[in-house]
Amino acid sequence: MKNILLISFLLLTSISCTKKEKVNYIIISGKIENPNSDKLSIVSSRSEVIHTFNLKSDNTFIDTLNISEGYYFFFDKKPIPIYLKPSFNLKLSIDTKNPTKYVEYKGLGANENNYLIEHNALKESSGMQNYYYGHYAKFDENRFLQQTDSLFNLRFKFLKEQNNLDSDFIYLEEKALEYEKLDRLAGFEMMHGFVTKNTNFKVSDNFPNPYKDINLTDEKLSISPYYIRFLEGYLRKVTFSKLEIENLSDPILKTLESIEENIKTPVLREVLAYNVGKNDLKRSKDVEVAFKKYNDLTKDEKRKEEVRQVYLSLSKIAKGKTSPTFKLFDVEDNLISLSDLKGKYIYIDLWATWCGPCIAEIPALKKLEKHFEETDIQFVSISYKDNKKRWKEMITEKKLGGIQLFAPNENISFFKDYQVTGIPRFILIDKNGRIIESNAKRPSNPKLKEQLQNLL
Template sequence: MKKLLWIAIATLVIVACTKEAPDYTVLSGKLENVSGLKEIRVRGAYDFSQVIEVKEDGTFADTLQPIKTGYYTLQIGRANLPMYLEQGDNLNVTVDISNSENPLSFSDGKAVAVNKYLADKNKASREKVAKLGGFQGIFGMEEDKFLETMKSMNEEETKRLDSTKNLPEKFIELEKKTIEYDYLYNLSLYPEYHAYVTKKEDYEAPESITKPLESLTYDNEKDYNEIGIYKQLVLSHFINRYYDDANDRDEVLNEVKGAGIESLKTDMARSLSQGLSLGAKDAKAEADRIKSLTSDEDVIKDVDKFLSSASELSEGKPSPKFTYPNINGKDVSLDDLKGKLVYIDVWATWCGPCKREIPFLKQLEKDYHNKAVHFVSISIDEKKNDWEKMVKDQDLKGIQLHAKEAWKSSLVQDYKINGIPRFILLDKEGNIITADAPRPSTDEIRTLLDEWLKK
C-alpha cells in the first residue's frame, strides 16, 4: 500500500500597513516528563527546518529564521506535534508528550488563541475518529455512509472555526482552505483504502466519490507551499499515476515539470528516490528520470548512492554472506544453503505487511516443498522471545533464523534494507537473482522460481 508522510505547512508573510513583519519567531519553553533529549526540531513549509538545542534541565530557546506565519511541526523524539507560529512573535510553550490530550501548552505570545483552537480541533478529531472505529471503521463504510460522515465532519470543522473568537484573518483564510482540502483528500483515499479494508480487490469507486475531485487543480504553487494537505493531494496524485502505469512515467514527470512548482519537483524526486528498487532491471533509467526532476544536492546524492548499491547487488553478483542462529540455536550460514535456490524473507513479528504475507509464504513452501528451493525467513526482531513465540505459535516452516542486531545486522546493512518485508532470491551458487524479489502473494514469484529451477 502506498504510503505517504504528512508534511507541516506555513502561511503567507503577514505584512503590516507600513512595513514588512520580521522574518523570525522566538520560541522558548520546557520539556516535561522526558529526559536525555539533547535537541528538538521545528519543521514547516517552504522546506523550513531548524534544530533547537535542549539543556539538561529540559529548557530550550532559539530564534527561528527565516520563517513565515503559519503551521509548523515540533518534532520531539518520535512525536510530531502541530503548532502555529507568527512572524515577530515571542512564544513560550510547555511540552509534555506523556499528556496525549494536550501535549502543548502555550503562553506569552500572539499565537496562543490559534494554538488553543488547534488543540481543541485535534482533540475533537481524535475522539471522532475513535468513535467511528478508526481507520478500519471509516474506510470500511459503504459509499453513502462514508460521504455522509465526511460531510458531517467537514461541517463540524467549519462551525468550530466560525464560532471561535479572536482568530487572525489570515489564519481563518488558511484554515478554511485546509478544511476543504482535507475533505477532498479523504475522498481521494477512499477507493484504495476501502478496497484494502473490505478485501474487494477489483473495487471501483462510484462517481459520487470521484467527481468532487475532478475540479481539483494540481498547479497552485501558493497553496502547495502553504497548505500541507494540498501538498499531500498533489504529491499523491502524481505518485500514484507514476506507479500505476509504467508506460506513462515520462508523461507524468513532464506534467510535474510543467506545473511550475519548483518545490514539487524536488518533493517528487525525493519520494520516488525512496521507492527505488534494487531488484529492478531498469534501475539506472529510473534513477536518471528522478535526477532529471531536481538539482537538490541531497536527493541527487541519495540517488547516486542507490545506483552504487544497485551495481553491487545486481543479478549475478555474489550475495553478501550471513550466519544466523535457527530456532534451535544452531548457526546457519549462506554457504550451508548452496545447491538450491534460496528465497529469503526479511521480516519481524511487529510488521503488519510481513504477517500478511505469512499465509502466502506457507502455501508457496508447501507447493515447492520437494523442489530445489530453500525458504529462509530471517527475523530482525530486537526481542528474541517475540520471534520464538511466533515461530512456534504460527507453526512457521522453512528455515527460521534470527538476526539479533535487528536493523544494524549485516544482512540489513549489506542489502540496504530500509523497509520490510524484503524478499531476496539467490541462485544455487549463492549469487543474486534479485535483491528485491516478488512477494509470496504474487504470481510473479512462482514464474521466477520455475524459470530458475529449470537452469
C-alpha cells in the same frame, strides 16, 4: 555631510539585517518535565530529523533555526505537531506525564500551534470508529460518504471559530481539510476492498470523482502534506493507467514522467520529484535511468545531492552485486549467516507480527515453500522491529516454515545496506550470494512462482 551619509548607510544596513533575520530565522525555547532522553528533535513529515536540541541540566532548551516554513513534528518520545514559519519565536512547555496538557505554546506563533494541538484533540475525541480511515472505510458507500462529510464539517467549523490565526495559516488549514477529505474519497474503493476482503468491490457511478476539478498548480500548498499526498495519489492513478495501456514494468520511472507531463509549477515539481527520488527510487527496475530522469526534473542542488546519495547506495545493491550479509539467531538460538546458505537460491521475507500486509502474505508464502521444498530454493524470514516473545508465538501459531530469524533491532547493517524503511519487503539472491532482485515480487504475485521455477 559625510557623517549624515554614513549614519544613513548604517541605518539602512541595520534595517536590512533586521528584516533578513525576521525572514530567515526561528527561535525555539522551552522546558520539558519528565524527559525521556537528553535530546529533542524536530522531524519532517517524511520522518527526517531536521534539528536536534540538547537539553540543559535543568531540562531547558533554546536554539535559533534556519529552516523553511512548513509542518513538522517536535519529538521527545511522542510526536508533537508543530507549524514553523520564519520570524516565529516559540516557547514550549512540555510535560510528558500530563496526558491532558502534554504541550503548551507561548510567544509568536503560539496561536497556530496551540490550534494544532486542540485540533488533534478534537480528532481523538471523535473516537477511532468515527475518525480512523481504516476503520470506517468498511462502511457501505453512503454511510462512508456521510461519515467523511460529518468529520470534515466538524473540523472546518472548529477552524472557523478561531479568530486569532494568521491568514496564511488559515488558508493552509482550510485546504488541508479539503484535500484530506478528497484523498479519502480517492482511496475508498481500494481501502474498502482491503478491510472487507472484497477485492472485487467497485464504487458506484454516482460516487464523487475526487479528481474532477483538481488543481495542479497551487504552489502555496507545496508545504501542505495533505495537498502533496493528494497530488501523489492522482499521479499514481495516471501512471498506472499508462502502465496498463503500454504494458510497461517500471512504475517509478513512469511516475517521474507523469510529474514531468502534468506538473508545470516548478516548486511543486521539485517537491513531488524529490519524494519519488528519495523514497521510491529503490523500487525502480532501472535505477540508473530513473535517477537520470529525476536529475532532469529538478534544479534544487541540496535535494539533488540527497537523491544522489540514495542512488549511490542503491548501486551497491543492484542486480548482480554481492548481497550484504547477516548473522542472526533462529527460533532455536542457532546462529545463521547468509554465507551458510551459499549454493542455494535464497528468497528473503522481511516481516513482523504487527504488520497486517506481512501476515496477509503468509498463506501464499507457505504454498511456495511447499511447492519448492525439494529444490535448491531456500526461504528465509527475518523479523523487523518486532517483539521476540510475540515472534516465537506466531511461528508456532501459524506453523511457519523456512528459516525464521530474529533481528534484535532495525539498525543491523543488513537492513541499512538494503535501505529497509518499510515492510513487507522481499529479496532474491542467487546461489553465489549475488543479488537477483533487491525488491522482489511478493509471494501472492503469481509471477514469483514462475520466476522461481525458471531459476531451477
